[in-house]
Amino acid sequence: SQQGEEDPQALSIQEGENATMNCSYKTSINNLQWYRQNSGRGLVHLILIRSNEREKHSGRLRVTLDTSKKSSSLLITASRAADTASYFCATAVPFTGGGNKLTFGTGTQLKVEL
Amino acid sequence: AAGVIQSPRHLIKEKRETATLKCYPIPRHDTVYWYQQGPGQDPQFLISFYEKMQSDKGSIPDRFSAQQFSDYHSELNMSSLELGDSALYFCASSRAPPSGIADTQYFGPGTRLTVL
Numbered sequence: 001s002q003q004g005e006e007d008p009q010a011l012s013i014q015e016g017e018n019a020t021m022n023c024s025y026k027t028s029i030n031n032l033q034w035y036r037q038n039s040g041r042g043l044v045h046l047i048l049i050r051s052n053e054r055e056k057h058s059g060r061l062r063v064t065l066d067t068s069k070k071s072s073s074l075l076i077t078a079s080r081a082a083d084t085a086s087y088f089c090a091t092a093v094p095f096t097g098g099g100n101k102l103t104f105g106t107g108t109q110l111k112v113e114l
Numbered sequence: 115a116a117g118v119i120q121s122p123r124h125l126i127k128e129k130r131e132t133a134t135l136k137c138y139p140i141p142r143h144d145t146v147y148w149y150q151q152g153p154g155q156d157p158q159f160l161i162s163f164y165e166k167m168q169s170d171k172g173s174i175p176d177r178f179s180a181q182q183f184s185d186y187h188s189e190l191n192m193s194s195l196e197l198g199d200s201a202l203y204f205c206a207s208s209r210a211p212p213s214g215i216a217d218t219q220y221f222g223p224g225t226r227l228t229v230l
Binding site for chain 2: 033035040041042043044045048088100101102103104105106107
């Protein structure tokens with residue numbers, strides 16, 4: 001099965017509310033990254049959290065990582081209609097020669113309504 | 115800031131034809147990755163290159179091959195195309211630090227390949 005599995009698969013909220021998405025994974029990782037994708041478009045990098053970090057903030061985004069439970073969460077505060085997109089977590093495992101391989105989760109489709 | 119460039123953005127091919135997708139990484143990025151995203155699917159890792167050498171291989175069919183050139187751009191060559199190859203193909207680049215420390219991958223806009 002997938003290295004990263006996300007829940008919920010779909011989330012619909014009102015503008016101004018907070019949105020929380022969860023990601024679980026199976027193997028040891030170097031870091032975990034969250035990406036956003038608008039329908040049929042490219043992947044936009046949101047935030048990276050390293051395996052020795054527990055929490056990270058970036059603007060309205062807050063990411064937590066619990067390596068003992070192999071899980072992460074992404075919180076978007078004060079959501080806006082423009083936040084409507086699919087959100088993917090991706091776990092990074094390093095190659096021996098440098099760089100890292102990303103394994104993506106199944107994604108959460110977030111819809112923020114006015 | 116410069117981003118990852120992919121060309122073409124859209125490509126339509128017939129079954130059994132060949133296709134070549136190009137990727138130009140962010141300047142000074144030495145690692146390139148290719149991912150395939152089918153309709154409604156999450157991106158799947160295909161192959162990567164670090165300093166012009168293949169560094170890892172994922173679920174890439176034998177009909178596909180790729181390389182990284184001296185200017186760090188990369189090309190994904192796809193032969194004997196099948197209907198199931200229709201997907202978004204993303205290239206990503208990163209500046210790979212020493213082994214054991216991972217870095218952010220920046221994705222290009224993707225090439226949408228349609229096989230008829």
